[in-house]
Amino acid sequence: MAHLKRTLSLGTLVIFGVGLMTPIIVLGTFGILAQSSDGHVPMAYLAALVAMLLTAISYAHMAKAFPVSGSSYTYVRKAIDARLGFMTGWAILLDYLFLPMAIWLIGTAYLNSAFPAVPPFIWLLAFIALTTVINILGLKIATAVNVLLLLVQVLILAAFIALCIHYTLGDPSRPLFTLTPFASGGVQWSMIMSGAAIACYSYLGFDAVSTLTEETHDPERNMPRAILWVTLIGGLIFVGTSYVVQVAQPSLQFANVDSAAYEIAKNIGGDVFVSIFLIGLVIGQFTSGIAAQASGSRLLYVLGRDSVLPKGFFGYLSPRFGTPVGCILLSAVVALLALKMDVTTSTSFINFGAFLTFILVNLSVIFHYWIGQKRRGLKALVLYVLLPLAGMAADLWLMFSLDANAVELGLSWLAIGFVYLTYLTGGLRRQPPELTLEDAI
Numbered sequence: 001m002a003h004l005k006r007t008l009s010l011g012t013l014v015i016f017g018v019g020l021m022t023p024i025i026v027l028g029t030f031g032i033l034a035q036s037s038d039g040h041v042p043m044a045y046l047a048a049l050v051a052m053l054l055t056a057i058s059y060a061h062m063a064k065a066f067p068v069s070g071s072s073y074t075y076v077r078k079a080i081d082a083r084l085g086f087m088t089g090w091a092i093l094l095d096y097l098f099l100p101m102a103i104w105l106i107g108t109a110y111l112n113s114a115f116p117a118v119p120p121f122i123w124l125l126a127f128i129a130l131t132t133v134i135n136i137l138g139l140k141i142a143t144a145v146n147v148l149l150l151l152v153q154v155l156i157l158a159a160f161i162a163l164c165i166h167y168t169l170g171d172p173s174r175p176l177f178t179l180t181p182f183a184s185g186g187v188q189w190s191m192i193m194s195g196a197a198i199a200c201y202s203y204l205g206f207d208a209v210s211t212l213t214e215e216t217h218d219p220e221r222n223m224p225r226a227i228l229w230v231t232l233i234g235g236l237i238f239v240g241t242s243y244v245v246q247v248a249q250p251s252l253q254f255a256n257v258d259s260a261a262y263e264i265a266k267n268i269g270g271d272v273f274v275s276i277f278l279i280g281l282v283i284g285q286f287t288s289g290i291a292a293q294a295s296g297s298r299l300l301y302v303l304g305r306d307s308v309l310p311k312g313f314f315g316y317l318s319p320r321f322g323t324p325v326g327c328i329l330l331s332a333v334v335a336l337l338a339l340k341m342d343v344t345t346s347t348s349f350i351n352f353g354a355f356l357t358f359i360l361v362n363l364s365v366i367f368h369y370w371i372g373q374k375r376r377g378l379k380a381l382v383l384y385v386l387l388p389l390a391g392m393a394a395d396l397w398l399m400f401s402l403d404a405n406a407v408e409l410g411l412s413w414l415a416i417g418f419v420y421l422t423y424l425t426g427g428l429r430r431q432p433p434e435l436t437l438e439d440a441i
Contacts, residue, residue: 008212008215008216008217009216009217009222010222010225010226010229013209013212013216013222013223013226013230014209014226014229014230014233015150016208016209016212016291016294017206017208017209017226017227017229017230017234017291018150018230018233018234018237019150019287019288019290019291020204020208020209020288020291020292020295021202021203021204021230021234021237021288022103022153022202022284022285022287022288023150023153023154023157023234023237023238023241023284024153024156024157024280024281024283024284025106025202025281025284025285025288026045026157026202026237026238026241026242026245027157027160027241027245027261027264027265027277027281028106028110028261028281028284028285029106029198029199029201029202030242030245030260030261030264031254031256031257031259031260031261032198032257032260033045033195033198033199033242034246034252034254034257034260035252035257036191036194036195036198037191037192037194037195037196038188038191038192038252039181039184039246039250039252040181040182040183040184040191040192040195040246041181041195041199041242041243041245041246042181042182042239042242042243042246043181043182043183043192043195044192044193044195044196044198044199044242045196045199045202045235045238045239045242046182046235046239047192047193047196047199048196048197048199048200048202048203048238048398049203049231049235049238049239050394051196051200051391051394051395051397051398052200052203052206052231052235053228053231053232053235054362054387054388054390054391054394055358055361055362055391055394055395056206056227056228056230056231057228057383057387057391058361058362058364058365058387058388058391059071059072059075059206059207059210059224059227059361060223060224060225060227060228061224061365061368061369061383061384062075062079062361062364062365062368063075063210063213063219063223063224063227064220064223064224065078065079065368065369066078067213067219067220067223068213068214068302071092071207071208071210071299072088072089072092072207072210072357072358072360072361072364073085073086073088073089073092073299073302073303074302075088075361075364075368076088076360076361076363076364077089078364078368079364079365079367079368079372080360080363080364080367081431082431082432083421083425083428083431083432084360085432086308086417086421086424086432087414087417087418087421088356088357088360088361089299089303089308090413090414090417090420090421091352091353091356091357091360091410091413091414091417092299092353092354092357093296093299093300093353094349094350094352094353094354094410094413095204095207095349095350095353095354095357096208096292096295096296096299096300096331097296097331097334098334098346098347098349098350099204099292099296099350100131100289100292100293100296100331100334100335101334101335101337101338101341101346102201102346102347102350103285103288103289103292104124104127104128104285104289104335104338105124105338105341105342105346106285107123107127107281107282107285107286107289108120108123108124108127108338109259110259110262110278110281110282110285111123111278111282113259113262114275114278121339124335124338124339127285127286127289128332128335128336129332130286131286131289131290131293131332132293132328132329132331132332134290135290135293135294135297135323135328136318136321136323136325136328136329137321137323150287152280152283153280153281153283153284153287155280156276156277156279156280156283157237157241157280159269159273159276160241160245160265160268160269160277161240161241161244161245163268163269163273164244164245164247164248164249164264164268165244165248166268167248167267167268168244168247168248174247174248174250175247176247178247180250181242181243181246181247181250182243190401193397193398193401194401196398196401197351197355197398197399197401197402198347198351199238200351200354200355200398201347201350201351201354202234202238203231203234203235203238204350204354206227206228206230206231206234207227207354207357207358208291208292208295209223209226209227209230209295210223210227212294212295212298245261245264248264248268249264249267261277261281262274262277262278265277293328293331293332294328296327296331297323297324297327297328297330297331298324298327300314300324300327300330300331301314301315301317301324301327304316304324304327306432306433307433308424308432308433313326314326314327349406349409349410349413351398351399351402351406352399352402352406352407352409352410352413353410353413355395355396355398355399355402356399356410356414358391358395359392359395359396359399362388362389362391362392362395363388363392365384365388366384366385366388366389369383369384370384370385
């Protein structure tokens with residue numbers, strides 16, 4: 001019988017998580033965030049970092065308590081209730097199923113802007129095909145590709161930052177150090193939180209690495225550290241980069257808000273750098289797509305292995321590659337919906353599912369440590385009650401900052417999941433099927 005192989009170290013986990021975040025996406029979405037936050041992109045990223053860090057701490061606690069794949073689905077199922085765990089897994093499927101699609105849509109949009117003669121679906125199909133093949137071959141190959149591509153995009157991101165600083169220093173009227181990108185007169189915090197709700201899309205790498213627990217060496221020690229490191233590194237990159245770009249480009253006027261970074265790249269580096277930037281952005285999307293598809297397929301595998309989804313298909317591992325081939329292929333098929341969807345619609349799904357899941361993971365910390373294990377004392381009160389409650393409050397605020405379409409789409413998906421859960425449990429009278437912890441390892 002095939003099993004997931006423990007091949008990942010702390011370093012490779014961090015690389016995988018940061019790769020999924022796609023550091024260069026801070027440039028790709030800069031125009032959208034600049035308008036939604038009224039020119040306070042760094043503050044939007046900082047607000048998102050606080051919320052995500054609080055939630056990442058809860059993920060770290062739960063990853064240590066339950067060192068198996070399944071991420072939030074496993075945490076809530078084990079700590080609170082199997083039926084609520086199912087709904088958590090159903091909600092996070094919004095994230096994992098649609099995240100690769102959103103990633104490839106962004107890459108396709110930029111390639112189409114540079115090569116309008118090529119039909120967009122050609123780029124989209126190429127993204128899907130290449131990442132699917134790499135993930136089927138296994139995580140060792142996927143990780144090696146990620147390391148190389150992550151290095152390329154980091155170098156281009158560094159060049160972008162350097163050119164922004166050079167551009168700012170060349171204009172004496174623009175101070176390099178200013179608090180205006182974080183707060184200014186008449187700033188509307190509702191707009192900043194609206195921007196933060198969008199910015200959270202970039203932080204999802206910390207959550208995705210938790211699905212690779214069963215392929216990690218010493219997961220009780222390495223997984224919690226990886227989750228926190230990925231969150232902090234991503235936050236530093238997003239806040240720092242957006243600050244430098246905001247100072248260099250304080251105006252909110254762009255010819256196309258969806259490709260604002262393209263205009264900024266041309267202003268600070270000319271036509272040659274625009275081409276280099278485009279290559280870096282596309283490489284970043286490809287890197288992130290590999291990691292997103294790998295994580296999503298592992299969650300589907302765990303749901304299938306537990307017979308929550310049909311086990312014959314979802315719980316199957318390739319004897320040759322040791323990877324959930326069927327789940328990987330399914331994610332590729334779902335991504336084909338991108339042919340009829342746009343980035344806004346797909347990310348709306350992702351944000352709603354992510355925030356709902358984060359709230360439940362924070363709640364699971366309280367149930368597992370404070371209620372279940374009866375941890376007491378000041379340290380336990382802070383770690384297992386106050387911080388999770390703060391994380392829940394932050395996630396709720398971000399959820400209510402989403403537009404109405406995101407909430408409607410998310411609630412519709414949850415309704416479908418609840419109907420399936422009712423069928424699976426005979427009207428909620430019994431728990432969904434689950435695998436013992438010992439068998440899962």
